[in-house]
Amino acid sequence: MTIRPLDMERDRIAARRIWQEVGWISAAQAEKIDPYIAAGNAWVAEVGGEAECLVCTAPGTMRYLRRDLPASFVTGVTVSRVARKQGLARRVLARALQQDAEQGAAVSLLGMFEQGFYNRLGYGTGSYVHSVALDGSMLDAGAAFRTPVRLSSADAERMHALRVRRHRGHGGCSLTPAAVTTGELNGEDNGFGLGYTRDGSAELTHFVWCTAKDAESGPYRCLVCFEEPAQLKELLALLGSLGDQVRVFKLAEPPGVQLTDLVRKPIRTHHVTRKGDYETGIRASAYWQARILDLPRCVAAMGPSGPGFQFNLELTDPADAYLEPECGWPGLRGDYRITLGPECACEPGPDAGLPTLRASVGAFTRLWLGVRPASGLAVTDDLSGPPALIDLLDDALRLPPPSPDWDF
Numbered sequence: 001m002t003i004r005p006l007d008m009e010r011d012r013i014a015a016r017r018i019w020q021e022v023g024w025i026s027a028a029q030a031e032k033i034d035p036y037i038a039a040g041n042a043w044v045a046e047v048g049g050e051a052e053c054l055v056c057t058a059p060g061t062m063r064y065l066r067r068d069l070p071a072s073f074v075t076g077v078t079v080s081r082v083a084r085k086q087g088l089a090r091r092v093l094a095r096a097l098q099q100d101a102e103q104g105a106a107v108s109l110l111g112m113f114e115q116g117f118y119n120r121l122g123y124g125t126g127s128y129v130h131s132v133a134l135d136g137s138m139l140d141a142g143a144a145f146r147t148p149v150r151l152s153s154a155d156a157e158r159m160h161a162l163r164v165r166r167h168r169g170h171g172g173c174s175l176t177p178a179a180v181t182t183g184e185l186n187g188e189d190n191g192f193g194l195g196y197t198r199d200g201s202a203e204l205t206h207f208v209w210c211t212a213k214d215a216e217s218g219p220y221r222c223l224v225c226f227e228e229p230a231q232l233k234e235l236l237a238l239l240g241s242l243g244d245q246v247r248v249f250k251l252a253e254p255p256g257v258q259l260t261d262l263v264r265k266p267i268r269t270h271h272v273t274r275k276g277d278y279e280t281g282i283r284a285s286a287y288w289q290a291r292i293l294d295l296p297r298c299v300a301a302m303g304p305s306g307p308g309f310q311f312n313l314e315l316t317d318p319a320d321a322y323l324e325p326e327c328g329w330p331g332l333r334g335d336y337r338i339t340l341g342p343e344c345a346c347e348p349g350p351d352a353g354l355p356t357l358r359a360s361v362g363a364f365t366r367l368w369l370g371v372r373p374a375s376g377l378a379v380t381d382d383l384s385g386p387p388a389l390i391d392l393l394d395d396a397l398r399l400p401p402p403s404p405d406w407d408f
Helices: 008-021 031-037 088-102 153-165 178-186 230-241 266-273 295-300 361-369 374-380 387-396
Strands: 002-005 041-047 050-064 067-079 107-111 129-134 149-151 173-175 192-197 204-211 220-226 249-252 281-285 288-292 309-316 334-340 345-348 356-360
Touching: 002 088, 008 031, 008 041, 008 050, 008 067, 031 050, 031 178, 041 088, 050 088, 050 107, 067 088, 067 173, 088 107, 149 153, 149 204, 153 173, 153 178, 153 192, 153 204, 153 220, 192 230, 204 230, 220 230, 266 281, 288 361, 295 345, 309 361, 309 387, 356 361, 356 387, 361 374, 374 387
Parallel strands: 067 107, 220 249, 309 356
Antiparallel strands: 002 041, 041 050, 050 067, 050 173, 107 288, 129 249, 129 281, 149 192, 192 204, 204 220, 309 334, 334 345
16 A cells, blocks of 8 residues: 555546545536645555545634634545555545644644544544524514625635635634635535625625525525625525525524524424424534644634633644654644643643643644533543643633534
């Protein structure tokens, strides 16, 4: 087996075949997906001289409180039908992580197929994402809507530009390459968009992109994107205008808002539609994961409340088993001294006079992001420490729920 960077000219057919074999694209979509695969860094594992495992990452940023951190997004981990259960995915992903860390990414994020697999590379599960199914005829956005402009996949670059600068909350993610948005739009059925521009220019200020297998009645899956939170209400009013035909709109709940505030009789409507093709309501799922790559940089971004304090961090990193020492970034296993206060810092080496927090990199990433408090992670994850230190961390790290607000 050989692990090497993707050569698009050499590996184009193999890359398309792998994605078709895992069911991500059809044969008709194969050519359109090439820019998406090549959008960032990509690595393959050769078996018998042919690429049979493909890992793709894309650069971008993640909002931590009010600061943007450089991030790497794993946009694909795929193994062909003939190369399963050989450990290829973990080894190739580990190599990709080393490259992205060496190139300056502070944190890596991915969407998981199931909890447990990526934990072995140091990832920890993110917060719940709320998927809301709304009956458009019951929407009460409290706003008027103007005549929108039509958008198609040909407008992908305009939509991507807005996605990158859109309103984001804590944990909000943006993937830099425009090919990411182009690839997403090209891979969807019956896609169309409606949006608004700035002062008659071509620059979009807010839009909604919809896809549906049944274009007549839905359900429609919707991506909403806006610069200012108030613009969300106009987009919802616009969707409501389609509610006499389309039965249900499904969208991820934007950060910081509770969409049921804008729905008439949400509980009654849920019970009436329950178990039907057009069921309304809210589902919560935790399908994304993250891991810190640059510990000092991530700690420096923290903004705890209350008086400052210090503690030792004894960190384990299960990715050690898959990293190649000669390739640079060695992972994060080690002993550190953490300072939380007006200036946050991470320094190598413990202080014998300080309490010690013991954690895996995945558990500490979850604590750092605010997915769950230290006291909760001490129950369910690989994190432990003196009760007084756990209480201090609970009081100091009162973060908003992290919301990537971008599927990857």
